[in-house]
Amino acid sequence: MNNKFKIFDLKNIPTDVLTMTPLELRDYIDFEVKRVYFITEPKGETSQHCHLEEKELFIMIQGSCTAIIDQGAGLEEVPLTGPKKAIYVANYIWHGFKNLSSDAVILALSSTNYKADRSDYIEDYNEYLKIRDEKLR
Secondary structure (H helix, E strand, C coil): CCCCEEEEECCCEECCCCEECCCCHHHCCCCCCCEEEEECCCCCCCCCEEECCCCEEEEEEECEEEEEEECCCCEEEEEEECCCEEEEECCCCEEEEECCCCCCEEEEEECCCCCCCCCCEECCHHHHHHHHHHHHC
């Protein structure tokens, strides 16, 4: 996968009794999934940050939110509604979520195991801009 950030419209297959949303992971991610987690019961925005190593696929299972992304052209707002949208966020992409609906459920597939020391995180936007600009040189 060449893109560092990508938005996907997920295929939904409606039947008389349910709607199925299949995900062939090879179509969406370029990594082995090492961790899965859920974001539920939101009470505000998530933190904004980027990862030095980790890549993630965020799948809006239910509800809605706005993803905040900087993929090198400044901050963008990307609306997500479930269960029809997913975003791929590679390393060195600034990201976070805001305006989460009260019923929001986001499934995250990660390329790394969690590091409690947060050594994989850049949580200061100005530091992120410096590092990103150095990488682009």
